[in-house]
Amino acid sequence: MKKYIFIFRLRFMNSLQYRTVVLGGVLKGFIWGFMEILMYKALYESSGSVFSMSFSQMVSYVWIQQVFMVLFRVVFADGEIYSSIAEGTIAYDLVRPVGLYGWWFSQSAANRLAFTILNCIPVFLLALLVPEPYRISWNLTVGQSIIFILSVLLAFLVVVSFAMLMYISLFYIIAQRGVRIIVTALTTFLSGGVVPLPFFPDKIRAIAQLLPFAAMQNTPLQIFCGNITGVNMIKAVAFQAFWFVTLFLIGKAAMAVSLKKVIVQGG
Amino acid sequence: MIEFKNISKTYKVAVREGGMKNAMKSLFTRNYKTIHALDDVSFQIGEGEMVGYIGPNGAGKSTTIKIMCGILTPDSGQCVIDGRIPYKERIAHVQQIGVVFGQRSQLWWDVPVIDSFELIKDIYRIDDKTYRRNLNDLTDLLAMGDLLKTPTRNLSLGQRMRCEIVASLLHDPKILFLDEPTIGLDAVSKISIRKFIKQVNEDRKTTVVLTTHDMQDIEALTERVILIGKGKILLDGKYNELRKRASNDKTLDIEYSGTIPELHEGMKLIKAQEAQMTISLNPDIMSVSEAISYLASHTTLMDVSVSDISAEQMVAELYKEYRI
Numbered sequence: 001m002k003k004y005i006f007i008f009r010l011r012f013m014n015s016l017q018y019r020t021v022v023l024g025g026v027l028k029g030f031i032w033g034f035m036e037i038l039m040y041k042a043l044y045e046s047s048g049s050v051f052s053m054s055f056s057q058m059v060s061y062v063w064i065q066q067v068f069m070v071l072f073r074v075v076f077a078d079g080e081i082y083s084s085i086a087e088g089t090i091a092y093d094l095v096r097p098v099g100l101y102g103w104w105f106s107q108s109a110a111n112r113l114a115f116t117i118l119n120c121i122p123v124f125l126l127a128l129l130v131p132e133p134y135r136i137s138w139n140l141t142v143g144q145s146i147i148f149i150l151s152v153l154l155a156f157l158v159v160v161s162f163a164m165l166m167y168i169s170l171f172y173i174i175a176q177r178g179v180r181i182i183v184t185a186l187t188t189f190l191s192g193g194v195v196p197l198p199f200f201p202d203k204i205r206a207i208a209q210l211l212p213f214a215a216m217q218n219t220p221l222q223i224f225c226g227n228i229t230g231v232n233m234i235k236a237v238a239f240q241a242f243w244f245v246t247l248f249l250i251g252k253a254a255m256a257v258s259l260k261k262v263i264v265q266g267g
Numbered sequence: 268m269i270e271f272k273n274i275s276k277t278y279k280v281a282v283r284e285g286g287m288k289n290a291m292k293s294l295f296t297r298n299y300k301t302i303h304a305l306d307d308v309s310f311q312i313g314e315g316e317m318v319g320y321i322g323p324n325g326a327g328k329s330t331t332i333k334i335m336c337g338i339l340t341p342d343s344g345q346c347v348i349d350g351r352i353p354y355k356e357r358i359a360h361v362q363q364i365g366v367v368f369g370q371r372s373q374l375w376w377d378v379p380v381i382d383s384f385e386l387i388k389d390i391y392r393i394d395d396k397t398y399r400r401n402l403n404d405l406t407d408l409l410a411m412g413d414l415l416k417t418p419t420r421n422l423s424l425g426q427r428m429r430c431e432i433v434a435s436l437l438h439d440p441k442i443l444f445l446d447e448p449t450i451g452l453d454a455v456s457k458i459s460i461r462k463f464i465k466q467v468n469e470d471r472k473t474t475v476v477l478t479t480h481d482m483q484d485i486e487a488l489t490e491r492v493i494l495i496g497k498g499k500i501l502l503d504g505k506y507n508e509l510r511k512r513a514s515n516d517k518t519l520d521i522e523y524s525g526t527i528p529e530l531h532e533g534m535k536l537i538k539a540q541e542a543q544m545t546i547s548l549n550p551d552i553m554s555v556s557e558a559i560s561y562l563a564s565h566t567t568l569m570d571v572s573v574s575d576i577s578a579e580q581m582v583a584e585l586y587k588e589y590r591i
Contacts, residue, residue: 002389002392003386003389003390003392006385006386006389006390007386010375010378010382010386013378013382014375014377014378088371089371089372090338091333091336091338091368091371092366092368092371092372092373094336094337094338094357094361095336095337095338095361095364095366096361096390096391097358097359097361097362097390097391098358098390099358260340261340
């Protein structure tokens with residue numbers, strides 16, 4: 001366990017090493033969120049009745065999405081893992097007395113978590129400071145808040161275990177750029193990163209809600225803005241737990257198979 | 268300690284002719300070529316030994332090292348190291364070995380070296396006492412106290428390589444694999460790295476397997492060499508014997524003024540410049556002193572130096588002999 005915590009510490013220090021990146025991230029999150037809200041405001045004013053979420057729910061959705069942006073992104077700057085496969089530094093990963101799945105999983109998780117911790121607090125504070133009706137509102141009870149946090153955690157685990165499947169696929173497909181583009185488009189759209197899932201047409205939504213992508217940012221964000229309540233919250237969290245365990249087991253098995261025929265690139 | 272028995276390993280590589288047309292064609296059908304990286308390779312290495320593993324590029328050196336490290340699984344044959352099969356019990360096995368790949372880095376790029384060392388301490392579960400002791404001993408030996416606080420990316424290659432080797436020794440490995448540890452280093456750094464490796468082998472009785480293209484590494488470090496070419500072991504023996512076997516020709520460098528000397532039987536011209544010549548001499552036909560007096564009688568000798576064939580030449584000759 002200690003070594004995994006250390007990876008996190010190292011990542012955190014790494015992130016601090018580059019202050020400009022953090023500042024840029026905060027600014028980007030804030031401005032992007034604000035623009036998105038202004039866009040939705042225009043849409044609501046012209047035809048507010050067709051939306052399945054109220055405007056204030058929407059505002060909360062957008063802000064909390066910006067706060068957790070990096071945490072819920074499947075394709076994030078996991079440079080070490082990409083170069084490990086593409087250039088063969090995996091040779092060093094494999095001479096360590098640790099399982100490669102656990103090693104990459106914690107590296108990938110630490111990358112996102114370290115960046116989020118540095119980023120999310122300033123964005124959240126800014127979202128609290130802007131005037132109504134653009135302000136984020138925390139309407140959850142204590143119990144709901146606990147479930148929300150649990151759901152954030154599970155969404156994060158689903159995201160990382162899905163990213164692991166992508167990394168493993170790179171053993172077979174060397175051109176990582178194509179894979180990253182496809183996965184980014186697919187996961188962002190189907191997890192409600194572009195348009196919230198409740199806005200999807202009914203038939204598509206019925207399918208999308210069953211996919212693992214719905215267990216990513218969609219679930220905690222819906223809980224946060226009050227779209228999922230009561231018993232449905234427990235169901236949603238169980239749904240997330242199911243996908244995390246499933247993806248994790250698939251990933252572990254796939255990793256074991258791939259490692260038997262690993263070829264190290266570049267001599 | 269290390270036993271390698273009848274190991275074979277092949278790779279399948281996609282091949283295509285150059286050019287646009289063939290690039291398009293390869294979208295639909297691909298041709299594969301099978302490469303025999305290792306072909307029935309066997310050897311044994313004892314505890315505390317230091318072995319040089321040499322061969323031209325693509326001979327199968329790195330593949331061998333990677334099998335011994337548990338990274339690659341051979342197609343057939345068996346490798347047993349310290350009672351374990353590396354690729355079957357990878358995690359237990361790698362706890363006992365240290366590895367340096369000269370062309371890659373195991374240190375984390377953006378953080379000071381000491382942070383990387385601390386992470387390695389946690390990964391290998393090194394206890395505080397052993398870690399402190401090793402860190403002090405090793406950094407003293409390499410006189411690199413100041414380097415520890417510098418981020419890896421700001422180190423020169425020579426400095427970095429020293430840190431890499433220290434990093435691979437912190438957990439007291441029984442075996443140290445060095446894959447081209449002196450690649451790209453300047454003469455001073457090479458010498459200090461060699462001295463260090465030798466010291467580690469002597470003090471800690473660490474078994475060392477070293478691959479290199481620099482024959483001076485071999486000369487300075489190892490008694491035993493294994494020569495591999497095209498996936499097969501060609502020679503396995505003492506470095507000195509190998510050297511004798513290759514050739515016992517002497518090399519004569521002369522400077523002269525006046526007439527160009529004619530060569531006697533047993534002499535072979537290697538290089539001629541204005542007023543300078545390099546001659547290879549077969550001492551069975553003509554002894555060195557005979558050769559010098561012969562040359563002196565034919566021209567005015569300004570300077571003569573006699574040397575054995577260089578290690579590089581020797582290896583080049585061996586490669587030629589085995590057509591690899």
